[in-house]
Structures are given as C-alpha cells and as structure tokens.
Amino acid sequence: MPSVIVTRRDGETVDVPFTPGASLMQTLCEGGIDEILALCGGVCSCGTCHVYIDQSPVELPPVGADEDVVLEGSSHRTDRSRLxxxxRLSPEMDGLRLTVAPGDL
Ligand code: FES
Known part of the structure; x- marks a missing residue:
C-alpha cells in the first residue's frame, strides 16, 4: 500500500498508508494525525488541515484560488504550504513527505 511520510508537530515521523483517490486530509485524519482538525470537513474554508509539503515524487497541482485565500489567513504560511x-492522492504520490504546520487556533 502506498504511504505518505508525516512529521508531526512533536517531531515524530510516521508512515501513513493511503488509498489512491482519497484526499490527503482524509488520509491523515484516518491515520491518527490528530493535529489535523479539519473542522470544515474538507470544503476549503477552515485552514486546520494546513501542511508543508517537504518533498513530492510528482508535481502537485497548483494552489487553487480558494485554497490561496484560506492560506493567506494563516500566520504560518510558507511557499511549501498546502491545504x-x-x-487528492494518486499512486505516484507514494513516499510524499510533509510536515504538519503549526496551528493558528
Ligand atoms: S479541512 Fe478545512 S480547509 Fe481543509
């Protein structure tokens, strides 16, 4: 099963398996990364699924307009920030590395 490699806020690094077609947020929540609050349920309005993409095996789609607006509301935005x-995870994203961003709440 493909997986993403997640650095949690406490510095621990864990492998989280994913099902291709699932969203990265859904994968992290189901994988026990409880810092990802996902308060809006994935409709791109809360910003509590903010992560930093450290390394991706494939080029990710660009930040969307709505995503950009939400990320602008974070005081922790960097050029690696994504919601x-x-x-959406594809099999080619196996091995993607990310870090959970600090919370804004
Ligand atoms: S879950 Fe709310 S913006 Fe991603």
Missing amino acids: ACQI
Missing part, C-alpha cells in the same frame, strides 16, 4: 483537503 491537505485540496490534494
């Missing part, structure tokens, strides 16, 4: 709910 996990806006990334």
